[in-house]
Amino acid sequence: MLSGGLDSALACCVLKDQGIEVHAVYIAMPWGCGNETRAKRIAEDLAIPLKVIPLGDDYLPILTDPKFGFGSAHNPCVDCHIYMVKKAAEHMREIHGAFVFTGEVVGQRPMSQRRECLGWVERESGLEGRILRPLSASFLDPTIPENEGVVDRTRLPSINGRSRKAQYALAEKYGLKHFAQPGGGCLLTEKHFGERLGDVLGRGVSTIAETAVLGLGRYFRLSEDAFVILGRDQKENEGIIARALAEDWIIRPFSFPGPVALLRARDVSQEMLAKAAGLCQYFSKSREQAPRPVKAWRGSSVDQVQDVLPDLAGASGFLVSPGESSNSQKES
Structure with missing residues (x-):
């Protein structure tokens, strides 16, 4: 999964470095939470195929009643990650891939990147053992591709927490330049947008297209x-x-x-x-x-x-x- 940010780009790099064939997926949301232009540029720079998947109307229940609740605003981060991983898994099966990987870093985000939350995503998506977080693999249980020797766990970085010093060092190593800067990006985390979206959802919405202009x-x-x-x-x-x-x-x-x-x-x-x-x-x-x-x-x-x-x-x-x-x- 490639968002256009640094972490997901590095995840692609460290797996390519092991000779693994990488295919990227970008989930296009109308309110941010990624940068499609940057994702396309990174995919081009790394010479990897990129599939852009528009957000579907099946996302609407997540906006109204997420199983794992909202963050400080109208952000259903855990349910959102589950949704994105499921979409990536669909593409994985289409191309006969072996596993899904993300740029998530243990402990970087308080709601969606705690070990507990990462486990929820794995179970709810139906991909137990087949979601690899290459940047933080040493802080998590080994996955099936690691146990089978498809991925060399010993060659993966050991990154956790909110500091980005290690990521910037890796970016320099791999020559990454066109990634989006970290911080923010998703309007669902902003209070005023959440109030606006909630006001419209509360009066009935049947398609994601109806929410696109609200940002x-x-x-x-x-x-x-x-x-x-x-x-x-x-x-x-x-x-x-x-x-x-x-x-x-x-x-x-x-x-x-x-x-x-x-x-x-x-x-x-x-x-x-x-x-x-x-x-x-x-x-x-x-x-x-x-x-x-x-x-x-x-x-x-x-x-x-x-x-x-x-x-x-x-x-x-x-x-x-x-x-x-x-x-x-x-x-x-």
């Missing part, structure tokens, strides 16, 4: 079944448009520079469109001016654009602090 911009709940995502810069504006679903409305200023808004609701009214447009103007340099028309269209129907006059007064009722809520009003 972007400012979040406003207009009603029980309607919310707006508002971009904060050009990159987020483009991301919001790219992640819009067919039924979403895109509101975009053209007569003045301002953010793009995405409106999602069961039944979209002109009043909702006007309030979403009002948020666009409020978060622009035209805030103090009279309402100026913006363009709105649904999904990819850019040939059916309509003009909407912003409701600045109506929009101002939804301007609350991140993570706070007043009835149905929320921004984060």
Whole structure:
């Protein structure tokens, strides 16, 4: 399993160093927890095949009711690792592989990388004896590939804990340069995103695609079944448009520079469109001016654009602090 980070890249290196044929798997999540660009570059540098597996809708139960619970935010780390290992195992069987390996380091992360948690992942994934953590193998029981001599346990590193000094030394040895820097990455570990995601999940979600846009911009709940995502810069504006679903409305200023808004609701009214447009103007340099028309269209129907006059007064009722809520009003 290759995340694009240093540890998983090193795991690939130490096994290749033993002449083992390595195939990498990247699980693509819409809220981070990995770097696909870096993973592809590392796979290219190491000349190993990489399979990108998009997160499936079968992940949704993990977001709502994980067996091993959440961390400090909305992060179901143990259940998430089990899910990823199961996906890697499916690929292992497809290519007739012998075992799954990860870049996990014993004791590096408080929730998911304790010895106890690593054991849970092994049992729940159905891969007992066939998950190798090459960086910390000496701190764990020998696996089947080690006992069978496929992997030489004595040639594996002995890394544990939170210090990364040993990893950086190995990175220099193997000439690794294109890995993502450690720390963070998964939005599920961030409190405000967790509140945002929980707010949407609590009202019913049937596909992972419905959650993809939640990692972007400012979040406003207009009603029980309607919310707006508002971009904060050009990159987020483009991301919001790219992640819009067919039924979403895109509101975009053209007569003045301002953010793009995405409106999602069961039944979209002109009043909702006007309030979403009002948020666009409020978060622009035209805030103090009279309402100026913006363009709105649904999904990819850019040939059916309509003009909407912003409701600045109506929009101002939804301007609350991140993570706070007043009835149905929320921004984060």
